[in-house]
Amino acid sequence: MSVTTTTHLNFRGDARAALEHYQSVFGGRVTVITYKDMGGAPDEAESDWVVWGEVAADNGFHVMAYDVPSQQPWDQGRNPFFVSVRGDDTDEISALWEKLAKGSTVIQPLEPSQWAPLYGMLTDRFGITWVLDVAAPYNG
Template sequence: MSVTTTTHLNFRGAAREALDFYRSVFGGRTVAVTYKDAGAVRDESEADWVMWGEVTGDDGFHVMAYDVPGHLPWNQGENAFFVSVRGTDAEEISTLWGRLSVGSTVVRPLEPAPWAPLYGMLTDRFGVTWVLDVAAPYHA
């Protein structure tokens, strides 16, 4: 079992550009899944926005990013990032969720999602938004 934390940056239509820039700076590989790829388009003008993306490098560099869809509130100064906690063991992630959720506001319950065996989001009592999930391989 292992758990990692990753900075998860939030944008409004600029996630792909940001990921490409960070890859050009730090090297590594980019993976970007659009709302269209995931079958989650609510607004056609946002179909090619990034629903889930990351840059990973062999040296350990890792950053995640997504485009906050227009139907959700977003203010770069207030909700510019999430802390992503990703693990390989559902029990371990569930335990961490239980501890972290004390005094928090659950944004999305920890439950199976189309892209992960478990996925959940909460904002803790200090105002930090956390995303917890169980890693699953992405097959384009």
């Protein structure tokens, strides 16, 4: 048996834009099903919002997202989670960082750290905090 963990992001009207942005950074395919596709939303103005969406790439990147309808409570919160992207190639992680950093607030620049050849943290324009790093062997 196999278990996979996928980050699921909740938005209020920005899910499609976020998924398209993450696809432009990580590649892969965007799949979006709207409330209209499912038969309509309680609020007609939200009918094109995402009821289920994802970006899935052949390189293993996978993230899901949806727009919480306005009649349901939603609070983006402060640091409710981070999305971690870890690779073993500094060039690949650096290239992803450059794309993801556009329009973002850098919390920790991508640079060598005590535990990784490269480590950085940023919050993107959608309010999602990302941690990117290059994996290093653990030597206990």
